[in-house]
Amino acid sequence: MxxxxxxxxxxxxxxxxxxxxxxxxxxxxxxxxxxxxxxxxxxxxxxxHDHGKAAKLVFLICRSCGGIDETTAPAVENALDTTLARSGFKPSSRILEVEGQCGACLAQEG
Ligand SMILES: [Zn+2]
Ligand SMILES: [Zn+2]
Missing domain, CATH: 1.10.10.10 (Winged helix-like DNA-binding domain superfamily/Winged helix DNA-binding domain)
Structure with missing residues (x-):
């Protein structure tokens, strides 16, 4: 919204x-x-969710139903941390957003 x-x-x-x-x-x-x-x-x-504000989140955004799911991907986050540290880059925002189709929509299309 x-x-x-x-x-x-x-x-x-x-x-x-x-x-x-x-x-x-x-x-x-x-x-x-x-x-x-x-x-x-x-x-x-x-x-x-009961995660702290520092939680590293990945948002899964469905293009069909507009649903937004939230999950964590520690492996991706750790890799990103390493990449950022290597580049000497300080992120101010690092929320990952993935667009596509959710499981429910995929199932409906069969
Ligand atoms: Zn959350
Ligand atoms: Zn959907």
Missing amino acids: GAYDITERLSAQGKRVAAVSVYRALDFLGEHGLVHRIASRNAFVSCG
């Missing part, structure tokens, strides 16, 4: 909500690992 959609939805419930308050709330939730920002979609997903 994009921040704009969230603002619209909240406002539809009779309250006028400023987009800036939504952004602020999302920032707060993001800092606490309760929502994640999906950069490629400019959208946010809520997170029910």
Whole structure:
């Protein structure tokens, strides 16, 4: 869901909500690992996982149903760490996003 959609939805419930308050709330939730920002979609997903905010995540984004799944890939992350260290590059954001089709959609297509 994009921040704009969230603002619209909240406002539809009779309250006028400023987009800036939504952004602020999302920032707060993001800092606490309760929502994640999906950069490629400019959208946010809520997170029910109990990982710390430093968790290294991989998002699996389904192009068919729009579902976003979240998982971890320690091997990939470790390899990325090594690569970054070797390049002397300090990442400010390193969320991995993979687009494709989820298992449910694949199964439906048979
Ligand atoms: Zn999460
Ligand atoms: Zn899907």
